[in-house]
Amino acid sequence: MRKRQQFHRDDPYFSIGQSLRKRRKELQLSMQVVADRAGLSVGFISQVERDLTAPSLVSLNSIALVLGLPISSLLDQPKPSQGETRKQSRQTYKVGNGELSYERLSTRFDDSQLHSVIVHEPPGHRYEPISHPGEELFFILSGMVAVEVEGEVHVLAEGDSIHFDSHRTHSSWNHGTGTASFLWCGTMDMFGDQPNVQSPFHNGQKHGEN
Secondary structure (H helix, E strand, O other): OOOOOOOOOOOOOOOHHHHHHHHHHHHOOOHHHHHHHHOOOHHHHHHHHOOOOOOOHHHHHHHHHHHOOOHHHOOOOOOOOOOOOOHHHOOEEOOOOOOOEEEEOOOOOOOOOOEEEEEEEOOOOEOOOEOOOOEEEEEEEEOEEEEEEOOEEEEEEOOOEEEEEOOOOEEEEOOOOOOEEEEEEEOOOOOOOOOOOOOOOOOOOOOOOO
């Protein structure tokens, strides 16, 4: 019987959750420490590690940064374009078996700071609350999305937008009956286009494990 201990992104036995857990154990970090540094709840980290839930692209990036893992080791994403994309040729992809699907829009070039995707969110889906460095903007393309920023709920319909400081705890959910699509723009490098950026959390200290 094949063991599930070797984690490779292209392996049929590959697990994002187990890969994150393995790396956390190597660093001797507790789930609470990872949760605090990633701006997420410890319950959510536990669910992700056990593959009970799939993180959003932003949450996965935030966790990976804490663990010093390049997101490319966890997720195969479309390569950057030359700056122009066409609707009929954009690839749609997901994080693991998650419900959300994405289309990459932004490219990369020297000193570029903007990252963007189109997010397709099914009815009933809710983003996990998170806070992280940077800023982001939602522009609703179709459907309706509720965005909560530090307890204040903004119900957005087609053509509406919201721009906020990502340090503020935020989440969103599709409370409608159909899939909602929106443009997400932010400063978080969710594509791993800056692979040489080191985690700001690595200081050689060890923390208790869960």
